[in-house]
Amino acid sequence: MKYKIALLPGDGVGEEVIQQAKKCLEAVEEVFHHEFIFQIGVIGAKAINTYETALPKDTLRICKNSDAILVGTIGNHKFNNNPVAEVRPEHGLIQLRKELGLYANIRPLRIFPSLVDKSPLKADIIKGTDMLIFRELSSGIYYQNKEDATKAQSASDVCKYTEEEISRIAHLAFKAAKNRNNRVTLIDKANVLNSSKLWRKVVRDIAQSYPDVALEYQFVDHAAMKMIAAPNRYDVVLTENMFGDILADESSMISGAVNTLPSASVGEKQALFQPVHGPYTELKDKDLVNPVATILATAMLLEHFRLFEEAMAVREAVDKSIAKGIVTKDLDANSQYGTNHVGDFIANHILGHDDRINMNNENIDLGKSTII
Ligand code: IPM
C-alpha cells in the first residue's frame, strides 16, 4: 500500500529522533512491500526563526495532504522566560491540533520488564502497570474565550465543553477499554467545576452502551495521589484537556523511562504521532538522545494504518534492543551506544538483518560493544 507521511522534526533533538524513526519506517516499507512518501515540514522555534510563525502555511498544507503526521520535538528555552511573547514554538502544535481537529490525545504507559529499576517507585508498586490515557485535546481551557494578558490588567481562560466534545472522546475510550481490561476511570473535578459535572453526565450516559465496561469516577487531586500509590489499578483513563496534560506527564514518570513513551493525537480525518519527551536542546547533535519514543510513535502510526503486523515488528525490535541493553545513556549510564546505533539496531532487526551489524549474542548479553 501507498501512504503519505508528513515528517515535522521541529526543534532540539527532533531532527535526530525523526531520522531514526524514518529508518525504521523504511525497513517496514522494504519488508512488507509498502510505499511511504515522506514530506518534510518545519514547525516550532525553527519555523519562527524563518517564517515568524510557529506553523507556516506550507506545513499545514503538507499535514492536511498526508495520511499521518510524525512530529519530533518542539520548543526552545529561549522563549520560556517571556510570558508575553506573541509567538511561541508550542503554538505551532496547539494550532495544528485545532486546524486538523485532533480531539483525542492517547498516551499508553507500559513498563519494560528490564527497566523496572529505572522507576522512582518500588517494583511491586509499578508491577503490572498498563495504562492508556485519553486526554481531550481540542477544547476546554486551552482554547475557549481567552482574555489577552498583554492588553489588560486582568486575564482569563475559560474552561467550556459541549456534550458533543465530551461524547466523541468518551466513545473512543470505552471502545479501547472493551479491547483491554474493561475499565474506564473518568478523572474530573465535579465537586467544584460545572464543566466536570457535564463530563460526568455525558460519560455516565455513554457507559450504558458499553455494559461490559466498568466506569468509575475520581477527582483529579485524588487521582494525582492514586496514580503514584497504585498505578497498576488503572486501565483506561479519560479526562479533559488540562487535567490530561498534567496527569499524562505524571504518569510518564511512573515508568522512569520517559524517553520510551510515544503518544498519538487523533481526529476524524487526521492523526499525529510524537514522542512524549521534550526537545532536549542541550543534547542536540550529540548522538545521545534516545530514539525509542519516536520509533514507538511510528508503531502507533502503523496501527493507525491498520498495519498491525508491521507495528508488531517495530515493537518487537524495540523490545529486543531494550532487553539486550542496546540503549542510550539515559537508560544505562555505562552504555556506549548512541542515537544512531540504537536506531540502526532496531531498523536492522525489523529487516531481519541482525547478522549484518555483527551482533554477537554473547557480547550483547555481557553488555559489551558488538561493533567490530
Ligand atoms: C503536551 C505538551 C503541550 C500541551 C505543550 C507543548 C503546548 O505539554 O502535548 O502535553 O500542553 O498540550
Ligand code: MG
Ligand atoms: Mg504536556
